[in-house]
Amino acid sequence: MRLFLCEKPSQAKDIAKVLGANRRGDGCWVGNDLCVTWCIGHLLETAPPDAYDARYKRWVLEDLPIVPQQWKMLVKPKTASQFKAVKRLLGEARELVIATDADREGEMIARELVEHCRYRGPIQRLWLSALDDASIRKALAALKPGAATFSLYHSALGRSRADWLIGMNMSRLFTLLGRRSGYQGVLPVGRVQTPTLRLVVDRDRSIADFVPVPFWAIEVTLSSANASFTAQWRAPEDACDDQGRCLNPVLAQQAAEAIGGAASAEVVNVSTERVREAAPLPFDLGTLQELCSKKLGLGAQETLDIAQALYETYKVITYPRSDCGYLPLSQHSEAPAILAALGRADASLAALQPYLEPQRRSRAWNDAKVSAHHGIIPTAAAIDLGRLPSKHKSVFSLIRARYLAQFLPNHEYDRTEVDFDCAGQTLRAVGKRIVEPGWRRALPEALTPGKGREAPAAQVLPALSKGQHCAVAGVNLKDLWTQPPKPFTEGDLIKAMKNVAKLVDDPRLKQKLKDTTGIGTEATRAGIIQGLLDRGYLVKNGKALSATPAACSLIDAVPRAIADPGTTAIWEQALDMVQTGEMSLEEFVAKQSAWMSKQVERCAGLSLNISGPAVPAGGSSAPWKKKRKAAARKPSSSAKRPKKTAAPKAR
Structure with a gap:
């Protein structure tokens, strides 16, 4: 059999x-x-x-x-x-x-x-x-x-055993140390969850410690040939910070008065550049979660659950837990059938048909960059979008748009910069004129520039030439303040976990990290974040995530190496080496055991000061393992099948 x-x-x-x-x-x-x-x-x-x-x-x-x-x-x-x-x-x-x-x-x-x-x-x-x-x-x-x-099995087994070693030992260690100082809750520590928590704690503290600095800008309204447009004052470099913001209020006030007293501004330079933007790659899961958080307000786990249902229940997309946005060349031959199926399923795509070129091969089709999985794209089993729940329809529309974009021309526009002299002050106006909409024709309405939550479309400048004078129609001196970093949303945190090398301070560690090395995997990141929310270490205020006092205390208590995202990213590289055969499973686990044993020895005498409410225990043998509502491999809620009972490993 x-x-x-x-x-x-x-x-x-x-x-x-x-x-x-x-x-x-x-x-x-x-x-x-x-x-x-x-x-x-x-x-x-x-x-x-x-x-x-x-x-x-x-x-x-x-x-x-x-x-x-x-x-x-x-x-x-x-x-x-x-x-x-x-x-x-x-x-x-x-x-x-x-x-x-x-x-x-x-x-x-x-x-x-x-x-x-x-x-x-x-x-x-x-x-x-x-x-x-x-x-x-x-x-x-x-x-x-x-x-x-x-x-792949040995790589996954290495990950599982590393999670066990760190979770079981360090959670017991810090919980026992906490009890010494009077804290009666459980202090769960994980190979991935603790560095992820530190990302949020560090961001919260950078926001709290931020000291706003005032700066000044001048917006000038100019007119020419019955057309008005705006230009920005360009302050002298020695009066600006590294981002070109003027920090001298007296200088800004004098400039505003001079510009306001002038009748016109003279064009001193005009430059126009043709910009060609290639279509964005099809989605990997992390990028999809990031965009769904930003544009649709969906949580990372919710996005994964919806994508899993689109794959598993409705069968309209390919495997969603992909870490790669590229597509294999062998799949290009399936494009005509997929495009035809999408057209049959949604009559609104008829207006797009004249621009689609099934034979077009965008940069997405690249065997050399395809990993174990390829980008998330529609299948030829497309169905009427009306049969999908509202949120599923929105997520599918994003995935479909990225695929359709591969068969549309580049987005092209002319970017024009015009420099002016006005009473001895330098002004600059920037304009954008779309020449070819290209792949942007495929974007859902909510993502079209000038629509919904997107920034308004850039201004179109009138035809201007050197030596021409434009009338000064208005001057607005703006008293502004620098802004603190924004709190993480779930989508932002997913992105930070993927691109952790950018957040590592140690130059030696940073050099070792590949740009593509992150913490967690496409399949587990959403569950890690959800687990931190469930345990009360993170809270949500609207879309924004923030760390609780207990989370801050824990991050201060654990050794830096355990909470350092760079350390976890190095482990991820080692797991990749196990997958490619460069390192044996036994060697990886032995190194993890030795490292963890040293940490236990170093930390055993620490004295902790933990604030905030106690984290409840989740079971006698492993109370640091609180079952998440939406585990990384939870079956889609839309499918009718037995409820999954597997408890996720702590990471």
């Missing part, structure tokens, strides 16, 4: 339908000499400390660090019946096809079962990027050998 092992019941049902496995069995779908079964997320979990020694049920400082010599996995009680079904089927199978999600976490979900159940038969890998029938058939015809993706 050939066994297909899927990650979720809905995924199994889709694949079984294509394979003709239409008969329902015990925890599976049965066909002709084949069977399709499923997990419900992780059916196994890393054993808690007391599974290694009963004394670890009590939290005692002298027992730390806890480092398993032989790692144990336990069957999750709530999904034990499905585990039994999968174990039985693995025992009967002559060949296994792993059909879990095409990422390292999906690989781990399958491989941990293979190891635990001691399956030793041949293995192949089904690598799916979409769940519509055509995509499933295409993937079934191109199965990968099991060995091709095995390194």
